[in-house]
Amino acid sequence: MLIDINALTIKTLCNALCKHVWDSLKNDIRSNPRLYLLHDREEPLPDGSYKRITSTLRHYLLQVSITDHRHCLTNLLLGYSTFRSLSLHGVPDEARVCRACLIHRETPEHAILQCSADLCTVTQRAELFDTIGITLPKTLSDDAAIFYLKKIIFHWDWVPHTARFVHSVTATWWDMCAKKATVGDKQLVLDEDDDMMEDMGDADMVDQALYVAGL
Numbered sequence: 001m002l003i004d005i006n007a008l009t010i011k012t013l014c015n016a017l018c019k020h021v022w023d024s025l026k027n028d029i030r031s032n033p034r035l036y037l038l039h040d041r042e043e044p045l046p047d048g049s050y051k052r053i054t055s056t057l058r059h060y061l062l063q064v065s066i067t068d069h070r071h072c073l074t075n076l077l078l079g080y081s082t083f084r085s086l087s088l089h090g091v092p093d094e095a096r097v098c099r100a101c102l103i104h105r106e107t108p109e110h111a112i113l114q115c116s117a118d119l120c121t122v123t124q125r126a127e128l129f130d131t132i133g134i135t136l137p138k139t140l141s142d143d144a145a146i147f148y149l150k151k152i153i154f155h156w157d158w159v160p161h162t163a164r165f166v167h168s169v170t171a172t173w174w175d176m177c178a179k180k181a182t183v184g185d186k187q188l189v190l191d192e193d194d195d196m197m198e199d200m201g202d203a204d205m206v207d208q209a210l211y212v213a214g215l
């Protein structure tokens with residue numbers, strides 16, 4: 001009853017509401033396959049340590065100063081990218097064959113870290129790992145590719161280099177694949193009106209919302 005409301009009950013209600021909101025947010029992220037790069041994320045801190053934080057001003061928003069690089073990385077984290085991925089609604093996994101090697105399923109981590117069919121991507125990849133000073137295993141399983149992609153994104157000092165690399169590789173693949181993309185035996189001619197570009201537009205809106213939420 002309103003007559004029972006006092007400072008203590010208001011504080012208790014606020015705490016309960018906050019807990020409900022954060023739990024709901026965490027469940028939404030955990031249950032969304034498009035957000036697989038955010039699952040079990042630990043936030044890197046300036047001292048090199050990591051901490052599980054539901055909502056904060058994320059390290060890449062602070063560390064990646066070039067807007068295009070930051071947007072490209074944000075879109076990747078939200079499951080929107082040039083690479084065949086969950087962006088292509090309704091396309092079954094088996095139809096998402098890599099447009100460079102024509103063998104592996106095309107995922108962001110495959111294009112960024114595994115595929116060796118495009119020389120430009122391979123060169124950019126080697127430059128990144130030379131810059132950050134770690135050695136990428138010559139053979140990467142799919143799980144290892146996700147592990148290393150998260151490793152180079154969720155690092156306080158590496159993330160500007162990673163964002164530049166992701167932006168470059170995205171541009172390379174866009175040039176390579178934008179004119180024609182094969183989905184199964186159907187040819188799609190991509191232009192500025194196609195679904196992928198609409199997805200990127202949606203991503204910008206989601207991007208803005210998640211900036212506010214601190215995701």
Ligand SMILES: [Zn+2]
Nearest residue numbers: 098100101115
């Ligand atoms: Zn490939």
